[in-house]
Amino acid sequence: MRSGKDSIVCHCYCRCPHVILGCSVGASLNGFEEMVEFLPASDTKKVEKMSPKTKLLIAGLVLGALLLSLTVGLLVWHFAYRNVPVQKVYTGYLRVTNYPFINAYENPSSAEFADLSSKVVEMLQKTYQTSPAIGPHFVQCNVTAFSEGSVISYYWSEFSVPTYLEANLDAAMSDLKVQTVTLRQRGALYVDSFVAYSTDPQMARTFRDNKCMFFLHATDGAATKFSSPGFPNAPYPPNSRCQWALRADASHMIVLHFKTFKLESCKASKGDYVNVYDSLTAVEPRIMIKLCGTYPPSYNLTFISSQNVMFVTLVSDDREKHPGFKAEFSQIPRTTLCGGTIRDANGVISSVFFQVPEDKFVKVRFQMFYLYEPGVSITSCPNDYVEINNVRYCGERAPFVVSNNSSKMMVKFRSDQAYVDTGFTAQYLSYEPKNPCPGQFTCKSGRCIDKGRKCDGWNDCGDSSDEVGCVCSDKQFRCKTSQYCKPRFFLCDGVNDCGDGTDEQDCKCPDAFLKCRNGKCVPEAQKCDNTDNCGDGTDESDCGSAKPTDCTAYTYKCQNGQCLNKLNPECDSVADCTDGSDETFCDCGKRPYSRKTRIVGGVNADIGEWPWQVSLQTKKDGHTCGASLVSPTILLCAAHCFQDTSGIRYSDPSVWTAYLGLHDQATRTTSKDVVIRKIKRIAAHKQFNDFTYDNDISVLELESPVTYTDFIQPICIPESTHVFPVGKSIWVTGWGAVTEGGVGAAVLQKAEIRIINQTECNKLLDGQLTSRMICAGYVSGGIDACQGDSGGPLSSVEANGKVYLAGVVSWGEGCARRNKPGIYTKVTEMRDWIKQNAGL
Numbered sequence: 001m002r003s004g005k006d007s008i009v010c011h012c013y014c015r016c017p018h019v020i021l022g023c024s025v026g027a028s029l030n031g032f033e034e035m036v037e038f039l040p041a042s043d044t045k046k047v048e049k050m051s052p053k054t055k056l057l058i059a060g061l062v063l064g065a066l067l068l069s070l071t072v073g074l075l076v077w078h079f080a081y082r083n084v085p086v087q088k089v090y091t092g093y094l095r096v097t098n099y100p101f102i103n104a105y106e107n108p109s110s111a112e113f114a115d116l117s118s119k120v121v122e123m124l125q126k127t128y129q130t131s132p133a134i135g136p137h138f139v140q141c142n143v144t145a146f147s148e149g150s151v152i153s154y155y156w157s158e159f160s161v162p163t164y165l166e167a168n169l170d171a172a173m174s175d176l177k178v179q180t181v182t183l184r185q186r187g188a189l190y191v192d193s194f195v196a197y198s199t200d201p202q203m204a205r206t207f208r209d210n211k212c213m214f215f216l217h218a219t220d221g222a223a224t225k226f227s228s229p230g231f232p233n234a235p236y237p238p239n240s241r242c243q244w245a246l247r248a249d250a251s252h253m254i255v256l257h258f259k260t261f262k263l264e265s266c267k268a269s270k271g272d273y274v275n276v277y278d279s280l281t282a283v284e285p286r287i288m289i290k291l292c293g294t295y296p297p298s299y300n301l302t303f304i305s306s307q308n309v310m311f312v313t314l315v316s317d318d319r320e321k322h323p324g325f326k327a328e329f330s331q332i333p334r335t336t337l338c339g340g341t342i343r344d345a346n347g348v349i350s351s352v353f354f355q356v357p358e359d360k361f362v363k364v365r366f367q368m369f370y371l372y373e374p375g376v377s378i379t380s381c382p383n384d385y386v387e388i389n390n391v392r393y394c395g396e397r398a399p400f401v402v403s404n405n406s407s408k409m410m411v412k413f414r415s416d417q418a419y420v421d422t423g424f425t426a427q428y429l430s431y432e433p434k435n436p437c438p439g440q441f442t443c444k445s446g447r448c449i450d451k452g453r454k455c456d457g458w459n460d461c462g463d464s465s466d467e468v469g470c471v472c473s474d475k476q477f478r479c480k481t482s483q484y485c486k487p488r489f490f491l492c493d494g495v496n497d498c499g500d501g502t503d504e505q506d507c508k509c510p511d512a513f514l515k516c517r518n519g520k521c522v523p524e525a526q527k528c529d530n531t532d533n534c535g536d537g538t539d540e541s542d543c544g545s546a547k548p549t550d551c552t553a554y555t556y557k558c559q560n561g562q563c564l565n566k567l568n569p570e571c572d573s574v575a576d577c578t579d580g581s582d583e584t585f586c587d588c589g590k591r592p593y594s595r596k597t598r599i600v601g602g603v604n605a606d607i608g609e610w611p612w613q614v615s616l617q618t619k620k621d622g623h624t625c626g627a628s629l630v631s632p633t634i635l636l637c638a639a640h641c642f643q644d645t646s647g648i649r650y651s652d653p654s655v656w657t658a659y660l661g662l663h664d665q666a667t668r669t670t671s672k673d674v675v676i677r678k679i680k681r682i683a684a685h686k687q688f689n690d691f692t693y694d695n696d697i698s699v700l701e702l703e704s705p706v707t708y709t710d711f712i713q714p715i716c717i718p719e720s721t722h723v724f725p726v727g728k729s730i731w732v733t734g735w736g737a738v739t740e741g742g743v744g745a746a747v748l749q750k751a752e753i754r755i756i757n758q759t760e761c762n763k764l765l766d767g768q769l770t771s772r773m774i775c776a777g778y779v780s781g782g783i784d785a786c787q788g789d790s791g792g793p794l795s796s797v798e799a800n801g802k803v804y805l806a807g808v809v810s811w812g813e814g815c816a817r818r819n820k821p822g823i824y825t826k827v828t829e830m831r832d833w834i835k836q837n838a839g840l
């Protein structure tokens with residue numbers, strides 16, 4: 001129904017809720033001007049016949065009934081809810097200053113413990129009785145532990161309070177906290193610093209139930225181990241509340257390290273979690289970290305206490321089952337470095353005042369810097385920070401240098417009580433005031449970099465001082481905003497290298513034209529018209545829809561022969577092929593340790609980060625090539641790894657052993673995560689050209705299949721039509737040489753590189769590329785694969801979250817040289833060959 005004024009107001013009875021819904025929309029249009037009543041048709045007659053008197057009577061009765069139900073409701077609410085007592089538990093600690101700490105206080109069943117704790121309990125009870133908002137609700141309190149200083153007493157107090165007085169109790173309890181003066185000399189105790197925090201009652205249950213409460217004291221020299229209940233044979237129990245009170249000797253700190261951590265994945269609310277407290281009880285402000293989910297073993301889960309105590313809690317809900325955690329802790333003497341003075345020429349520090357010989361200047365190089373706190377500004381650094389010359393540094397930072405034009409430097413390190421991070425390591429150095437970087441370029445910050453890195457278009461100094469005021473060479477162009485000189489072939493490569501788009505500005509095609517991946521411009525109208533106008537399929541491969549089209553070299557081919565013009569349709573969780581074949585072989589490219597981790601101290605990979613990486617070894621040479629696992633029995637590798645030389649018949653499968661699940665070469669025979677297999681068959685590409693390295697690919701068959709684990713997983717093989725766009729960041733991994741001509745790495749290395757435009761790369765490599773090769777790396781040099789990485793994967797993390805094998809490490813001119821990116825076998829070009837030779 002519609003009124004003439006565009007306003008609809010419905011007067012509805014509760015019997016027609018569907019009408020009420022409609023009303024709210026209309027009513028919000030224009031206000032209440034016309035009443036439209038919906039009445040049940042059967043009632044119409046009755047309503048018409050009613051006298052005014054009857055109407056009044058009915059109205060009176062309705063009103064009376066309403067009042068009655070309101071009163072009943074209020075009473076029910078008052079008695080049933082408002083007055084319902086809730087259980088409140090506070091945990092806290094207080095400091096007793098007139099008792100010295102004795103070892104017996106560590107043992108809750110000692111007479112000394114009982115004596116002091118009864119005094120503390122009495123003092124608490126008396127204190128609570130002084131407050132009318134607290135006293136009447138008090139139920140009981142108990143002391144759980146003591147620690148040094150003089151004696152810190154940890155306790156919990158339980159209250160039973162009507163809901164409506166809960167807030168009053170909270171306020172009164174937090175007031176008590178600050179009234180430290182009035183508490184002094186109460187009972188026979190001198191008490192200062194008295195704190196109490198409301199605790200999750202779920203957690204508080206365990207205060208009375210010691211079933212899952214553990215008291216551990218660090219032993220000298222050896223680490224003390226503990227783990228979640230049942231670990232590793234059974235999952236930890238549901239709905240459990242476990243606690244570990246960790247102690248060290250006086251004047252020591254605790255170093256806690258989680259060796260395995262596999263809990264239910266982190267959820268926004270609830271879920272299973274472990275808390276670590278810098279205290280002997282679970283008080284919120286002393287929380288160091290809350291952990292949930294799964295961490296790869298290489299993730300640095302190490303925490304250091306500020307005093308000689310630490311508290312760990314495990315809370316689990318009723319869902320899912322997970323293995324739990326394994327941890328160990330040990331004690332280290334409390335450091336006294338803070339505020340010290342160091343007078344040697346060089347050294348490693350934590351946080352101090354430096355003075356180098358008078359005739360030298362001092363600088364500090366931070367190698368590792370992790371002072372991160374979630375949600376805290378890294379510009380103002382209000383909580384934990386390092387301060388040098390009134391500048392604060394915090395957050396997670398790449399290595400950096402701070403220098404002083406003097407022989408003295410004050411480095412202040414401040415950390416507050418809440419949240420901890422790994423910290424930092426730094427090195428202080430003295431330098432000649434006149435020649436800070438002998439043979440190198442001196443950045444404004446004092447950092448020394450290789451001279452060749454000046455004016456190369458890369459901010460090597462970190463403060464851009466190596467890139468300002470440069471004259472660009474004829475191989476470079478100048479970015480507008482930064483004024484950096486960058487390599488010319490960054491122009492129009494589809495990647496915003498300058499940051500302000502200068503390098504991509506004049507590359508656009510005219511309006512109504514489409515830009516092909518090869519740079520060509522074609523009319524928009526030619527897009528998806530079943531003709532490859534670009535010449536590289538760009539205009540025909542990405543038509544958004546998965547509508548069947550004519551098959552071309554750029555369309556995706558389903559198993560039933562149907563062709564689609566959707567870009568990378570494999571495993572995107574949409575069945576595009578009518579036979580669903582685009583979603584069938586998707587059990588690949590997964591990393592059980594999916595958490596994003598820091599690259600700590602360089603380019604060591606994390607354990608389990610590249611579970612398809614294989615090390616191929618021979619008896620004579622040890623590790624020789626990398627390879628990628630693609631099925632339980634098949635590895636993909638380079639062909640050049642199996643070329644016979646005068647000494648060894650590398651083409652003979654029996655000389656090779658494959659190591660899967662390997663991280664550190666030093667543990668290849670001892671690590672339980674490593675699986676070793678002999679090779680049964682080697683199929684190197686017949687057209688491999690050992691002069692040009694064209695067709696550098698091979699398939700290896702393992703003697704027996706491997707079982708997939710957290711550390712062993714297959715990588716996805718891309719279809720021939722899969723597009724890895726230029727500029728995409730991609731990862732290369734291996735145990736190859738860490739410098740050109742150098743020795744191999746023990747720990748698997750990873751490097752993030754970028755796919756480089758084929759035509760431009762070919763120019764840099766004097767036309768040596770074929771269409772079966774793909775270029776990736778950095779023109780600035782510095783990051784690349786090298787000898788020993790051959791055969792290994794070029795891993796691309798795709799939009800569907802899976803990792804695809806974009807390339808196989810093949811060759812390069814030297815390693816990591818400027819203008820000489822690495823060359824990889826293009827797997828998409830080898831798709832049919834792989835099918836024929838591996839059946840995959």
Ligand code: ARG
Pocket residue numbers: 736784785786787788789790791809810811812813814815816821822823
């Ligand atoms: N051919 C080398 C090997 O056998 C790999 C070379 C890769 N070089 C490069 N600069 N990306 O290990």
